[in-house]
Structure formats: C-alpha cells, structure tokens
Amino acid sequence: MDEDTTTSNMLRRMSSRTRKVATKMVAALASSDNRTQAALARLEALENDNPGAEMIEINSDDDASLDDEDQVYTKKQSKSTKRKTRQAKALENAKKAPRTFLELLHEANLESLPPHLPSYLRAAVGPPSSTTRRHFCTVCGFTAKYTCVRCGMRFCAIRCQNIHNDTRCLKFVA
Amino acid sequence: MSSNNVVVLDNGAGLIKAGIGGNLDPTAILPNCLARPLSSKKFLHLSDLNATAAFDLTSAAVRRPLDRGYLINPDLQREIWSNLFSNVLKINPSHSSLLLVEPLFNLPSLQRAADELVFEEFGFESLFVADSPSLVHLYEASRSRPSNGVSEQASLVVDCGFSFTHAAPVFQNFTVNYAVKRLDLGGKALTNYLKELVSYRAVNVMDETFIMDDVKEKLCFVSLDVARDLQVARKPGRDNYFRCTYVLPDGVTHTKGFVKDPDEANRCLTSKDGAPKDDMEYPEVTEKAEDRKRVDLTKNEFSLTNERFLVPEMIFRPADLGMNQAGLAECIVRAVNSCHVYLHPVLYESIILTGGSSLFPRFAERLERELRPLVPDDYQVKITTQEDPILGVWRGGSLLASSPDFETMCVTKAEYEELGSARCRRRFFH
Ligand SMILES: [Zn+2]
Ligand SMILES: [Zn+2]
Numbered sequence: 001m002d003e004d005t006t007t008s009n010m011l012r013r014m015s016s017r018t019r020k021v022a023t024k025m026v027a028a029l030a031s032s033d034n035r036t037q038a039a040l041a042r043l044e045a046l047e048n049d050n051p052g053a054e055m056i057e058i059n060s061d062d063d064a065s066l067d068d069e070d071q072v073y074t075k076k077q078s079k080s081t082k083r084k085t086r087q088a089k090a091l092e093n094a095k096k097a098p099r100t101f102l103e104l105l106h107e108a109n110l111e112s113l114p115p116h117l118p119s120y121l122r123a124a125v126g127p128p129s130s131t132t133r134r135h136f137c138t139v140c141g142f143t144a145k146y147t148c149v150r151c152g153m154r155f156c157a158i159r160c161q162n163i164h165n166d167t168r169c170l171k172f173v174a
Numbered sequence: 175m176s177s178n179n180v181v182v183l184d185n186g187a188g189l190i191k192a193g194i195g196g197n198l199d200p201t202a203i204l205p206n207c208l209a210r211p212l213s214s215k216k217f218l219h220l221s222d223l224n225a226t227a228a229f230d231l232t233s234a235a236v237r238r239p240l241d242r243g244y245l246i247n248p249d250l251q252r253e254i255w256s257n258l259f260s261n262v263l264k265i266n267p268s269h270s271s272l273l274l275v276e277p278l279f280n281l282p283s284l285q286r287a288a289d290e291l292v293f294e295e296f297g298f299e300s301l302f303v304a305d306s307p308s309l310v311h312l313y314e315a316s317r318s319r320p321s322n323g324v325s326e327q328a329s330l331v332v333d334c335g336f337s338f339t340h341a342a343p344v345f346q347n348f349t350v351n352y353a354v355k356r357l358d359l360g361g362k363a364l365t366n367y368l369k370e371l372v373s374y375r376a377v378n379v380m381d382e383t384f385i386m387d388d389v390k391e392k393l394c395f396v397s398l399d400v401a402r403d404l405q406v407a408r409k410p411g412r413d414n415y416f417r418c419t420y421v422l423p424d425g426v427t428h429t430k431g432f433v434k435d436p437d438e439a440n441r442c443l444t445s446k447d448g449a450p451k452d453d454m455e456y457p458e459v460t461e462k463a464e465d466r467k468r469v470d471l472t473k474n475e476f477s478l479t480n481e482r483f484l485v486p487e488m489i490f491r492p493a494d495l496g497m498n499q500a501g502l503a504e505c506i507v508r509a510v511n512s513c514h515v516y517l518h519p520v521l522y523e524s525i526i527l528t529g530g531s532s533l534f535p536r537f538a539e540r541l542e543r544e545l546r547p548l549v550p551d552d553y554q555v556k557i558t559t560q561e562d563p564i565l566g567v568w569r570g571g572s573l574l575a576s577s578p579d580f581e582t583m584c585v586t587k588a589e590y591e592e593l594g595s596a597r598c599r600r601r602f603f604h
Contacts, residue, residue: 039496043495043497046367047242047362051380098241101246118352123279125341125505128504134494
C-alpha cells in the first residue's frame with residue numbers, strides 16, 4: 001500500500017467516525033411518539049449487518065439511501081451505480097435486494113397453520129414472567145433512576161445528567 | 175467413492191464450519207459473509223479465519239447470506255459455497271453427499287431455495303438435512319462417561335449462536351420441536367450492542383464489525399453479581415479491576431486492534447467469584463509501557479469497564495434492552511415444561527451448553543445460579559459445557575455422516591428430481 005492510499009484510508013476512517021447521522025433516529029425523533037419509536041429502531045438495529053451504513057453522511061448528495069433505509073444493501077448498490085438514473089437504480093435494487101427474513105416470514109403466513117403444529121412463531125420464548133426492567137445509565141453504565149425528557153436516554157445522577165445534556169443529548173441526531 | 179465422501183456443512187449465520195464426514199474436526203471455519211475493506215471496491219471472500227488477518231478489515235462492510243439465522247440470499251450463499259467447495263475443501267459436489275445443518279423451523283420457501291442450491295446449482299449426489307440440537311446431543315451422548323452427565327436417552331441442548339438462542343429438548347436423537355423455545359438474541363446482537371455502548375460513550379465504532387467482535391470475544395464476560403460489579407466498575411484507578419483499554423487499528427503501524435494490557439484486562443477473571451485477590455501483583459513490563467506511549471499519541475483507543483459484563487448480561491435479561499422476551503433461564507424452564515413430566519428430571523441434569531456465544535467466561539456458572547431457584551428442589555441441575563462450543567454441531571454431523579446407514583437416510587438427486595423439494599423434506603423429520 002503506498003503512502004497516499006494509507007493516508008486517504010486513515011482520513012476516511014476518521015471522517016466516517018465523526019460525520020454521521022442516524023437517519024432512523026432522525027425519523028424516530030420527528031415522529032409523534034419519539035421515545036417508543038427510538039426504542040424500536042434501536043432494537044431493530046441490533047440485527048443489522050452494517051449498522052453504521054444506515055447512517056448517512058451529513059453532506060451526502062446521494063439521497064437514494066433515504067428511499068429504503070432498511071436495506072443496507074441498497075446503499076451499496078447505489079454507490080456502485082452512481083451514474084445511472086434514479087429509476088434504473090430503483091429497478092436494479094428491486095431485483096437484486098433480497099427480501100428480509102421478516103418479509104419472508106410474513107409471506108409464509110404461519111398464523112394460518114393449525115395451532116398444534118410447531119412453527120417459528122410458536123417457538124418464541126414469550127414475555128418474561130417478571131416485568132421489572134433494570135435501567136443502566138447511558139453515560140457511565142451504572143444503575144439509572146432518571147430519564148431524559150427530551151430523548152428518553154437514562155442517567156444515574158446529576159453529574160451524568162450534566163454530561164448528558166452538554167455533550168450527549170441528541171448526539172446521534174443533531 | 176460416493177459413500178466415503180460426505181461433506182458436512184454447518185452453515186451458520188456467523189461462521190461456516192465445513193469438512194469431510196468421519197474427521198474429528200472440520201477442514202475449514204470461515205465467516206459466512208463477503209467483506210469489502212476500505213481499500214477495495216469489491217466484496218471479497220474470507221477463505222478462512224486467518225484471512226481476516228490478511229486484509230485490513232477496519233470499517234469493512236459485510237454482506238451475509240443469512241438474516242436472523244435463516245438463509246435468505248441463495249445467490250450470495252452460492253458465491254460463498256462455490257469458493258468453499260472448489261478452493262477450500264477442493265471437493266466435487268457431483269461425487270459427494272451433503273449433510274447440511276439447517277436452523278429449526280425453517281420456512282418451506284427457504285427450504286425449497288436451499289434444495290435448489292444443493293441439487294440444481296451444485297449437483298450434489300444426495301442430501302441429508304439435520305438440525306443442530308440433535309447433532310450436539312448425538313456427539314455428547316457418544317462421549318458419555320461417568321464424568322459427563324449427558325444422558326443417552328435425552329438432553330436439553332442450549333445453543334447460543336450468532337442470530338438466536340434455542341433451548342431444545344432432544345429425545346432419542348430427535349429434537350422435540352414442539353417444546354423448543356427461542357430467544358431472539360445471539361452474538362450478532364451482542365456485538366451490535368457493544369458497538370452502540372462504545373460509540374455512545376467513547377468513539378464511533380458503528381462500522382467496525384470485525385474489530386468489535388474481537389473486543390467482545392477478548393474482553394466480555396458474564397457477571398455473577400451485577401449490583402456488586404457495577405459498584406466496582408465505578409471506582410477510580412486500580413480499584414476498578416474491570417477497567418481495560420482496547421487499541422483500535424491505525425491502518426499504519428497495526429491493522430488489527432488489540433487489548434493494550436492483557437494482564438490488566440484479566441484481573442477480574444483470576445478469582446472464583448469475580449473479585450480479584452488483594453495480594454496479587456501486576457508487574458509493569460517496560461516494553462508494554464513503550465507500546466502504550468506510542469499508542470497514546472494516536473488517541474485511537476477506548477477503555478471499557480461495566481460494558482464488559484453489561485453486554486452478555488442481555489442474554490440473561492433481554493427485558494433490560496426493552497425486549498419483551500424472557501431470559502435464558504426461563505427459556506430453559508419453558509422448554510422443559512413443554513415436555514412430558516417424566517422427562518423433566520432427565521433434561522435438567524443433562525443440559526448441554528453450545529454455540530459461540532456461550533464462550534463468555536462464567537456463562538455456565540451464572541446460568542446455573544439463575545436456573546437453580548426455578549427448578550424443583552428434588553431435581554438436579556447439571557450443565558455440561560462442550561469441549562469446543564463452536565465445533566460441537568459439526569462434530570455431531572461428522573459422526574452421523576460416518577454411521578453405516580447414513581446413505582439410506584439421504585435423499586438422492588434422482589429422488590429430488592422425481593418428487594420435488596416438499597416431499598423429499600418429509601423424510602428428514604418425523
Ligand atoms: Zn451515570
Ligand atoms: Zn437527552
């Protein structure tokens with residue numbers, strides 16, 4: 001690897017760590033029930049292959065990724081076909097992007113099976129018998145008693161609340 | 175030559191384990207994905223785990239053929255298998271049988287797609303589809319000896335994998351599928367959760383799948399007392415024996431991340447219950463001190479404390495994440511309770527722990543502590559850990575593939591062509 005490539009790789013690395021915004025979080029916080037939406041988006045993101053890739057760069061002119069943010073795959077496709085028209089891109093993506101498991105599951109219509117048959121749906125463990133949920137401070141990880149009214153994140157004490165307000169609150173959004 | 179060439183393929187969502195039936199270990203263990211390093215325009219094959227060392231995988235994007243444990247992208251899987259069969263295993267499918275491990279409760283449409291791949295794209299001579307719990311049971315039961323409490327009759331296989339965790343009773347070598355319980359958490363979610371914590375608290379590592387897998391594997395462990403450990407993780411300086419530092423690759427002097435001071439990192443694992451002895455000494459090595467100085471200049475590192483145990487903690491309390499699912503101990507109890515009462519004591523004393531995500535230090539100990547109060551007093555609870563939880567399924571498959579009646583259990587290409595996928599599939603399950 002020559003020196004230029006090395007430097008540019010380093011720069012890309014640095015910039016990709018700082019100039020990003022989570023589209024899902026933006027969408028979630030703009031909606032009426034911010035906190036629930038944000039929580040759902042967060043759980044969904046835990047199963048993503050490239051959670052970072054669903055973030056878009058702030059100055060990005062490539063808005064194709066906004067069309068279908070669930071498909072990480074789409075974004076990569078759109079990158080490699082930058083010169084094609086939007087329409088051609090959309091067509092290609094529709095053809096190439098595989099459907100997610102949840103879409104296929106929906107199609108399989110397991111709800112219509114007789115209830116005694118074992119299935120993916122019936123095998124789910126179900127809710128816990130105790131509904132108590134422990135909360136951990138998003139600043140320090142300690143047991144958290146308080147919730148930020150703006151973003152729903154948890155913190156444990158005034159010290160962490162201040163850090164949260166100063167540097168963390170809506171960090172992935174603003 | 176057909177009868178002595180069975181390809182055993184444990185096609186995990188995280189790792190492929192592949193080799194020849196009858197062997198002790200698989201020939202290849204490789205990530206089931208293509209990766210695109212920053213320096214490449216194309217997605218590349220990672221032909222073995224060491225190949226990950228050949229590339230700088232910092233910020234590499236990945237494409238996986240499996241989603242939530244199921245094979246949803248046969249085109250991508252074909253690319254990966256094709257490389258696997260010709261360049262890694264060097265086998266000719268048209269002269270081989272295939273033992274394919276498939277996730278429980280696979281959807282019929284995905285089974286059809288998999289069969290097409292096996293018979294139409296690769297042209298295997300014959301196919302047998304197995305599920306992982308029955309193979310793990312088979313393997314452990316075959317090794318059964320006094321020190322290993324696994325009953326030959328029945329066991330409860332707890333498979334904590336990449337996409338999910340299953341508690342599956344196995345009775346007389348068949349998985350009791352109506353009693354299986356699934357928790358939708360596995361290694362992938364844990365790595366992503368760790369990414370989220372580190373990104374929120376220190377440095378953005380959301381793109382660092384390979385690096386954060388390494389951090390998780392080297393530094394995370396299961397706490398035996400979360401409240402106590404949270405208190406310790408709050409302490410400043412050396413009293414906080416969980417604190418350790420991970421150095422990110424800088425792309426110049428090192429392309430892999432590493433634990434800055436492994437001795438420091440292992441302090442919390444040296445004693446029995448998770449608190450290190452007071453009289454331990456931690457000699458400073460000069461070479462390490464120099465390393466540290468050089469590394470500090472890049473500022474490309476982060477330290478971890480309570481993240482180390484809060485991440486695997488989610489397997490035991492998914493509710494803390496906001497998931498409406500019971501934790502692992504309850505998952506096991508529900509699986510056992512779905513079986514005939516006659517089996518309950520047998521299952522509780524024959525729990526086999528397997529899967530890569532069961533490798534966190536103190537996993538089995540914590541599970542036993544959570545499980546014991548939920549199980550009737552007159553039943554024993556005995557958890558057996560596998561010698562290698564990543565290879566357990568494959569080894570069971572290898573054993574099955576070398577049994578004398580294996581060929582008769584398979585569906586041949588001719589039968590597939592005559593009967594089609596759905597009717598052939600009926601043969602594999604009871
Ligand atoms: Zn705090
Ligand atoms: Zn806030």
